[in-house]
Amino acid sequence: MHAFDVLGDPVRRRILELLAAGEQSSGEITTTIRAEFGISQPGVSQHLRVLRESGFTTVRPEGTRRLYAVRSEALREVDVWLDQFRRFWDQRLDALGTELARGRRRHAKETES
Amino acid sequence: MHAFDVLGDPVRRRILELLAAGEQSSGEITTTIRAEFGISQPGVSQHLRVLRESGFTTVRPEGTRRLYAVRSEALREVDVWLDQFRRFWDQRLDALGTELARGRRRHAKETES
DNA sequence: GCTTTATATAACTCAACCGTGATAGATAAA
DNA sequence: TTTATCTATCACGGTTGAGTTATATAAAGC
Secondary structure, eight states: OOHHHHHTSHHHHHHHHHHHTSOEEHHHHHHHHHHHHOOOHHHHHHHHHHHHHTTSEEEEEETTEEEEEEOHHHHHHHHHHHHTTTHHHHTTSOHHHHHHHHTOOOGGGGGTO | OOHHHHHTSHHHHHHHHHHHTSOEEHHHHHHHHHHHHOOOHHHHHHHHHHHHHTTSEEEEEETTEEEEEEOHHHHHHHHHHHHHHHHHHHTTSOHHHHHHHHTOOOGGGGGTO
8 A cells, every 4th residue: 555545544644643742552542533533443443554554653562552653664755755846835945954854965966067 | 635635546646746847738648647557538637637626736728738737735735744743754954954944934932932 | 610639527337445343362450 | 260451353335436438628720
């Protein structure tokens, strides 16, 4: 499943938002999502599975609980895809700032032109 | 249709990639997409409709042709959503660089804490 | 006017995915 | 060991959306 397909679902986006604040157990996530979206525990669990299998989260067991956390790689992939469009709204910013934030470090390119 | 649902389709992502290089007519896009994905002209046209209606592109007529171009707002919305996760991979960068590139200019926040 | 070219829309089919209830597995508590 | 708790998986149904073919619209050329 492609990264963008995973993020296409509002429940999964919300779960990632929750995890952005820090590690959370399946149960904590389920409580919040049930309240906000009104779906069942298996429903939430299946979304967690998608997030796991697509590399958006990690899990570690602690007793009977499973603690989920954001795994940045997949999200970063999305960020990288957006790079090709950044010039459409980043035009006003000086090149240095953009370079720093994008982490490209492509100063070698300067030798081309 | 939510921005992420729009980007969930590989054909639509590819169309946006093509438009990142500059304005293109429906016909030019269709030729490329047909070659790469093997779908019909109406198929491509419907994807163009989705991109139009969701604000990812603009269109301007020129004779019988319709010239499509990237419209940054919707893509930027995605970029903004990613902001909350950037700290997971931007940690090594100094705050100034990040601030510049994200264009936040939220120095007012300093007064809160 | 008619014909051709460029593009969009309509109606339909099919597959994928999201939700459900029922159930399984595994740890903790009694 | 029995029971309770936490989480995941299974099998199924309904809905949605992407694809198709056929057709409509609209400008350009003859």
